Amino acid sequence: MLPQEPSFRTLLLLDKFKGILTRMGADYGMLRRILQVKLLMDSRRVPIILSNTNRKEEDADKNLFIRSLWLYGLMGIVLAPFVYISDPNYMMAMSVVAAILMFFIMTSMISDFSSVLLDVRDRSILMTKPVDGRTVGLARSIHAGIYMLLLTASLSAASLVTGLLINGVMFFLIYLIELILMNLLILAVTTLVYLLLLKYWDGEKLKDLINYVQIGLSAVIAIGYQFVIRSFELVDFNISFTPAWWQLLLPPVWFAAPFAWLLGGETDPWIIAFSLMAVAGPVALLLIYLRYIPSFELFLEKLSHSDAGSGKERGRADRALARWFCRTREEQACFRLSASMMKSEREFKLKVYPSLGLSMILPYLFFFTALRGSTLAEIRSGSSFYVLYAMLVMVITTVMMLKYSGKPKAFWLFRAAPLSSLGPLYRGTLKAYAVKMFLPLFAVNAAIFLSLFGMRIVWDLVIILLTGLALIPVAAKAMLRTPPFARAFSVTQQKDGWIVLLSFPVLGGLGGLHYASSTVPFGAPAYILLLLFANGWLWTKLFTKAGRTSILE
């Protein structure tokens, strides 16, 4: 008996669009088959977090991304209150809802599903077969689109239900249609941006460029989001919205307008124009995108080109630093390796650099919300410099990322090399992290804080610095379940958002300890001594026993 081809409910849904897809120039049978295989593969991706718990992987044909959707569902609850208050001043509230939704979808598109859009493997496997480029390109976009839709569905579930119950069926329907338009817009924009990059650059330079664009976008979006959230604490949602031409450049405003027009009964010509943009914008971009699919497929070839070129010797400074901070030769080597990995591993940069940027900004955001209305002089004499602890969130979230590598299989090297334990690798990596990433960023913020608060806080800064340094090995011990660079990044990687939430009480506690020490005589110097001792102990003793060179596959 022949085993049946696996079937996916998504594909049954897709069958309904067979007519449209065929008209777009796709060979539907092929498209469906390609998607089926891609979905099957996604269900096979071994999840990072579960991979070393030795569970039976063979029968766990469940897509991990789908399993992590509930988290997005929780995050989506944030949107419900905005929907609740949206009637009758729709413009403000619904702009915020659209902005938040677009933020989440866009970031996840860029960081998680770019690999789907830019899969070079498809070139040699699919394009050498009698399948035309348009079909392959559409399959790729639909593949990414399926995940976007799932993500959107979980994010918007809470607000959709709220809308249906509070604002009625019309609201619900408009919202639903807009969500689909939003997805099309984001998919088309992302693909077109990649298309432009692919057109003008190639090889490694292109990969770097795409990487920087991704990092930049994620950072801008993450930081911008923080600002939006906080600025809306200041905004009164009942004030009336005044349309202006420049709002035509803000897609979230487009998506808010139909509510105001169709439900709020506003007939300002701008509002109607925005509403039309909500439909025309996505459709226009989609048409442009469809026009260029074949070129996209062809340009992808450039990603697999690599011109070796002539490189310059790099890492002189790292060598000096390694000698300064590491005692043994093995540890120095590991320090240098980690330093260059952090500098040039694209995927690592994509996942880590945006959160580093955010951690730089985070203290100031706390500033603005906590100190609204106080004068500069009040701030200077106050003790709000404790917000610098917020920066230490980065230690916790980014140390965790050190276990990933784009080429985890290269880890065989550490097993083949005559190392008696992996201690040097752990210590070298963490020292490189501390010296190359933590210290420079901390120094910048410390300098700004010093100029703001004056020299009186210099010892406080030392305490925060020492706390941060001590947190590095602790965070590593607690969260690096595998040696550095031994695990693969994965599309369906689960979000570690809850760890950030967990870290806030810990940091709060440390800040409290710091504050307590300042209230007793000689408290600060004693605390510094204690921290110094703790650092010495943690950095030397915590990883001496990390001796097992075997890791579970």
Add this chain to the structure above:
Amino acid sequence: MSTEEVLSIQDLRMKYDGRYVLNGIDLHVRRGEMIGYIGPNGAGKSTTVKIMLGLVEGYTGTVRIFGQDIADGSVEYKRRIGYVPEVAELYDQLTPAEYLTFTGELYGLSYEEAYEKAERLMECFDLGKVYHSRIATFSKGMRQKVLLISSLLHDPDLLFLDEPLSGLDANSVMVVKEILAKLSAAGTTIFYSSHIMDVVEKISSRIVLLADSRVVADGTFKELQQQSQEGSLEEVFNQLTGFHNHGAIADRFVSIIREGS
């Protein structure tokens, strides 16, 4: 019909970064020929193959396969081509059963036909037991066998093989060489590119040597021997590509290793 022209390349040029990677290639291949396609790294071998498979555009000149100009936009000619790439790219989360039925269907086979044929071919390679295991767990040789099967499943008329024997053990190498000889005798045209000169020398009916972006030698092994007055293909290769100092390089290499010990 044994003189039917399967492939014809005329004045193929390809510029990349202002430099010609292919500079006027002319090549005509008849049905059933077994072409050994050789040349130093970076001579343009894989670019030629990629152009013929429609992976790269932007060339000048004409490439006709089975009489069809491949620039005409139709992908139909690919249906009769089989391809083993140099880098063993596979969707390795899949099992061979899944992967092979998938590629089979892309070539127009039915699921049942592909499934059943692939299973028997896997058994021939002693891989019947792992037909339903994931490719990710396979050794290099096993992956190579899956790739070979996927390139042959639809009984192509033209085969592009890039280092098809890499990772195979000696016994499997014998089997595969024999398969290729039989296919070629039965009319399949084979484009065999490799760096292992002994193999190319033995199996090819015609050898095409690419150097500096152009064809520098084209003929049977005997003709190449006479042309360059050398014994083995390896020596012919060295001579035609102007490489003579392997001894000196090796000496220097070893002396560097031995330094200080």
